[in-house]
Amino acid sequence: MNRTWLKSGSILAFLGVALGAFGAHALKDKLGENRPIWDTAVHYQLVHAIALLFVAVAATSLPLKVIKLAGTLFTVGVVLFSGSLYVLALTDIKPLGAITPFGGVCFLVGWGALIYSAGKPVTSTEV
DSSP: OOHHHHHHHHHHHHHHHHHHHHHHTTTHHHHGGGHHHHHHHHHHHHHHHHHHHHHHHHTTTSOHHHHHHHHHHHHHHIIIIIHHHHHHHHHOOGGGGGTHHHHHHHHHHHHHHHHHHHTSOOOTTTO
């Protein structure tokens, strides 16, 4: 099991739960009509935190280079996608929404890397 992705996934999951609760309670009045934006950020962060936990486990049986790529892309994707949405929800600065799709592309390429790696044999030197 890859401890880097285990730790990253666990931290992002912890923060996702904390930010979800913070948005629902402490920011309830501040978010107003931007609440769905905040909830979307939390949702995608939690989904990709779990994906990182899967990446940690898959690192023992899938090609390491592709696993590193997927883990990196999921992490960067959370920062760009969810991060931009959190800031957008709090500030209502609309141009921040232009950053969000780059995070979405990171998610898609990360999932594509996992799809690709599932069809590749692993050599003993890769694990």
